[in-house]
Amino acid sequence: MLKGIPFILSPELIKILMEMGHGDEIVFADGNFPSASCAQRIVRADGxxxxxxxxxxxxxxxxxxxxxxxxxxxxVVPGDDTKPVIWEEYRMIVKKHDESFTDFDMVERFAFYERAKKAFAIVATSEKATYANVILKKGVVRE
Known part of the structure; x- marks a missing residue:
């Protein structure tokens, strides 16, 4: 164990995040997402x-x-009347860690699957909210 690293981040996930380079993407997938069939690398975050x-x-x-x-x-798929309330929670979390954040890129369902297939890794979670899938594009660390 190390100091200051949240316990929810597994050693495998920390390794993946460290290996990623600028422009690489990681998907945090909800429980309904086809993670195993899309992933080049999968990190299990069950529970x-x-x-x-x-x-x-x-x-x-x-x-x-x-x-x-x-x-x-x-x-949201056209014709689906779902209103994903989790998106506002995502907005608050992202803004908390990146003050320059302005808005999300909204991706059509099948285009999202195709991006996920090219992602560096997919983190398969037990998230129950619908339309909760999120992709992060890695930047550079500036000192």
């Missing part, structure tokens, strides 16, 4: 929700400043 993982990750993870929206969400 955890995305909110706590996102907050813990963004303490260490720089978002890409070279793109307009480094955080992407799966948009």
């Amino acid at each position: 955890h929700d995305i909110l706590e993982l996102l907050d813990a990750t963004l303490k260490f993870f720089p978002l890409d400043t070279y793109v307009e929206n480094p955080v992407s969400l799966m948009e």
Whole structure:
């Protein structure tokens, strides 16, 4: 164990975050997402929700400043009347860790799956909220 690292971040997830480079993407997938069939690398976070993982990750993870929206969400499928309340919670968490954050990139469902297939890794969670999938694009650390 190490000091200052949230217990929710497994050694495997810390390793993945460290190995990622500028522009690489990581997906935090809800419990309904086809993580295993999309992932090049999968990190199991069974029993955890995305909110706590996102907050813990963004303490260490720089978002890409070279793109307009480094955080992407799966948009609601046309005709589905779901109103994802978790998105506002995501907004508060991202803004807490990155004051320059303005808005999310909204990605159509099947385009989101295709991006997930190219992502550096997918973190499979037990998140129950619908449309809770989120992609983070890694930036650079500036000293």
